[in-house]
Amino acid sequence: MKAAYIQNGAVHVGEMPDPTPGKGQALVRTHSCGMCASEAHFLHSGETIIGLSKVHGGPYAGLDYSRPFVPGHEYVGEVVDYGPGSKRTVKAGRKVTSVPIMRQSGAHAIVGFSHDCPGGFGEYMLLDEDMLMEVPGDLDDDLAAMTEPLAVGLEHARRGRPTKDDAALVIGCGAIGLGVIAGLKLMGIAPIIAVDYHEDRRNLGIAMGADIAIDPRQISPYEPIPDLGGRRANLVYECVGLPGLLQQIISGVPFDSRIVMGGYCMEPEQLLVFAAQNKRLNIQFAAGEEPQDMELALRSIADGKIDVRPWLGERIGLGAVGKAMGEMSGPLALVRTVVDPRLL
Template identity: 40%
Template sequence: MKAVIRRGTQLVEDELAEPVPGEGQALVKTLVCGICGSDLHALHYLDHMIGLTRRAGGMETLDPTKDVVFGHEFCAEVLDYGPGCAGTLKPGTRVVSVPAAFGPAGSELVGYSNLFPGGFAERMVLQEALLLEVPNGLDAERAALTEPMAVGEHAVAQAPLTPQTVALVIGCGPVGLSVIAALKARGIGPVIAADFNPHRRQAAEALGADVVLDPGQHSPHERWEALDVPATLASYSAAQLMGRAIRDAVVFECVGVPGMLQQLIEKSPPTAKIIVVGVCMESDTIEPSLAINKQLSLNFVFGYSPEEFAATLHDIAHGTRDVTPLMSGTVGRSGVADAFKALSGGGAQIKLLVDPGQA
């Protein structure tokens, strides 16, 4: 089969051996697969990513010096099954799945595995038990965005939201946009969104963000007081003494660059809850005393549960979670390398999809 393969730090088109489903596994045809920000980083720094994952107690199965086929945001079509399968979903059924499969060494991430090629290949092996049928006539392109949108669903599910919450989303790439969509699906507002990129600000507005700002022109932290959130310790103390109504602030950090946490600790209002969704791959420095004085909470989140993944698919399929503002087009195998460059360049593209069956 044909695939786009990470070989060293290059993306190359090549032939791979046909995958064979094992016990409890399905063989599927990839219809379309999104390019994730983690793929962009992994192209050049996969060894660093694996090192950090292992230090956290994660998988020991991926060798970054060997070939890897990326792609974990996919929609596929069932072709066949391995032994021991129920075969409930008939061949031809369109499916999505949490990108995991079980090999001899245990659970592996499809798309970050030497054994299980991801969605940049024409065919994949997935666990039958994790397959979800795409419902309600949803097209493959939107179904493939279940995975990245589930990241926002999980981040918002971990936040202490109330009807009085004012939410601030820093960074409106795919992760930040998925957070905005999950917030608006819960009726949270106002939601403030900040990004330097005008195309991403436009997408944030389309997803329902109530206030959309260019942080190069206006600090999003200037809005707190007008929204009944005391912006400083002095204002907070005065509001408490006067019995003034106080709204709570939840800040979603969706950028993941050094210095961002310290900036949010300095600028966020007292008692704010900071949900860290952006993945910073470098060492960083914060001043804990500032966070202590302001009684801030830092909550680091990652991934999603199978239940959150399924709920996200349902919401997309039934029109309660819009993914259209994220979609920037589809490329074939020959366009993947250029798509990586475009997405890394901070231009108009937000989410590009790969059709591995197209040259």
């Protein structure tokens, strides 16, 4: 099959072996796949990430950086066939997405970060049939591919156990933060405060349901906010992943606040525990989505309750993957570039 793959910190385009499904595995032809910052991290820090997984436990410990792997875990595709002895949960020819996890035929892998389970930057994938979710046939492929990144934000949003008495602050309006805002809005939480340095991202925060958007260079998001009648945020979602930001939040929030860590920081974080204890803070570390989050995300996109069209930027073929991945950071970066591996 044709694929864009990562090997030794570089993106290549070429032929990779067609995957062969085993029992419980579906062979899926990819239609669309979103490009996530986690793939870009592997270009620059792949060996570090793999090393951290080996020492501390994590899903990337099985990767060999010198061997090619096909990334892409935000996908929608068409079921082609199943391995022998499979239950065939979704009929061939139907569109599907899934939590990007493979647990069948003795495997335990993250789709797109595995040598055995190629991701959506290739023409074909292997997906766990127990994880398959059928996608409505009339739903646009690129919108359907946003199910997984939206589901991550929905998971983070519920991890904060928000109530209607909370004032929620979302720091960072990339895909994770935008998904958190959408999730909070869906739960009826208000007010929601979006924080980002960049005006375009703040505008996206408002589009996803935030009540106000703040440039932290102009006003502290932790102080009483005049536009909210002097209320202070007591539920904070960190969706950036920069070292030092968690301590800044601890220092800024009021007593009895809750903090949800959704941003992925690959560097050591230094905390003054006394400050968090003194304020009786609750810090919740959030991770990836679960099936319930995927189901809610797909349903919300399909019925129009959450409009992810503002996330969509350029649609590219395999030949443009390397350039697009190199341009993912910075204020002008698109929320999501979508790859169609059927195009070169």
